[in-house]
Each structure stands twice: as structure tokens, then as C-alpha cells.
Amino acid sequence: MSKGFHLTFFSSVLSICLLISASTVSGTDTAKQVPVPISPESICPLLNGQKIPAVTLKSSEGELFDLIASVTKKPTILIFYRGGW
Template sequence: MKKIIILFAIVLAQFSVAQNDLPKSANDIAPLLIGEKAPNTNLTSIDGKPVSFLDVLNNNKTILVFYRGGWCPYCNKHLSALAEAEPELLKMGYKIVAVSPDSAKSLEETKSKDKVNYTLLSDSENNFSKAFGLAFEAPKNYEKYLMKGSDNVNSSIIPVPSVFILDKDGTILFEYIAPDYKHRLSNELLLSVANSLK
């Protein structure tokens, strides 16, 4: 019996280590799938207050966006494009929530620069992107951008840019995951899919 308990402890320890291992590249991630539910992880609002994702969802259909940070020109272009699509998405009954490793202070700068009205949330410790299976080890040359954007909380973890459409209870209805950060979901496709799922 003692041997079985020791063996179980070893297996559990190995599983724990494996769970903490991050994918080495954007192509190695294992994201949540359509039909699975978004995790109820704590995030930080733009005013620096902790908030649970289910409270943010607040029983609304949601366009959930993961982006690398306000330092990324491709992300800024995408966030601005989403701002243009927002009125039509609101008419369909959706709200937009965008999450990055940036600190609340950096979110404020991004909100102003990209002229967005929708919700920006901070995931500086990357717990939300890890729970979604989107986090991976950032290339070494990203460290200075991540450190500055996250207010020195994060130096090595980055999410793969992604767009999810969630039902009111957080169930994933659609996902677009872009390991090549230069490719983003177009507004045309997003609006078409959102309309078909409303």
C-alpha cells in the first residue's frame, strides 16, 4: 500500500510539472475547443481592480479577443478594426472584451491610442491565457516589450492572438487562432460568423 501511495505521489508530481511546462512556440499550443467553457479566471480591469471573467461576461454573448500587447502594431491595428465593427456587433447583441498581458496602466494607453470603447482587461500573470491553452514562451527579444507593457510582472509569456465567440454562459461557439501574429480575423468574417450565431 505504501508503494502505491509513493508511486501515485510521483505520478502526480510529474503531472504537475507537465502542467506548468509552457509550449515553446505558437504552433505548439493546445487551446480550448468549440463546445468547451471559458474558465472563470480573475483578471484586472483598466482601473486596476480584480474582476472574475464570469462577472465580465455577465450573461452576455461576447467576442473575446486575446492580443499580445499595446506594443504590437498588428494588435493595435486589429483593436482599431474591432472598434469599427463594434456598433454592428452591439446591434447583434454581442459585447467585445479584449485581454492581454499588459498592465492596467498600459491598457489605458492602448484604449486612448486605438480609440476603443469596449472592455480591455489585464492578464499580466497570464493565468487566463494559460487556462485557455493559448500561452507560450515568448522569444527572448520580446522581454523588454513584455516587461514594459506588464509593468515588470511578465517577461517571458505571451498569448497567441485569438478571437472567440462565447455564448451567454461562456461556451465557445467559434474560435480563430492565429499562430502567425501577422494574420488576424477580418471584420467581414467576424461579422458574418457573429450574425450566423446570434
């Protein structure tokens, strides 16, 4: 396979990622409409330099937690893990 093909292929994969992430961060509801990839290898994560989306999480007490509000108070190390199992 030619180098040119690889370049074109990877740049189109990247553009798809950028398109998806752009629509993901533009609104809270759009995140739900973007289909969820069927393998860990086909995800399109937000990239360095992008702003985090507005999301609401829950504390262990079930209270709502506004991520952006918390991040603007302190620089944050945000970890996603699969579960306590």
C-alpha cells in the same frame, strides 16, 4: 509515410491537447502547472464547445475582473492580443 501513420500521429497529438485542456479547465491552479509551450505552433487551445475557465483579470484601474461573471450577463467576443505595442 503511410496514411495510417499520419492518422495515428494526429490523433495522438489531439489526445495530448485534449488531456492538457481538460486538466487546464478543471481547476484554477492547474493552469500554472501545465508547462508553457515553447512555440506558438505547439499550443493546445480550448476548443469549440468547451466551457471557458474561471479566470480573474484586471481592469486598467487595477480592479479585479471576474470573466465568467461578466460572460453570463452578456454574450462575449473575447480577444487575446499580444500587447498595445
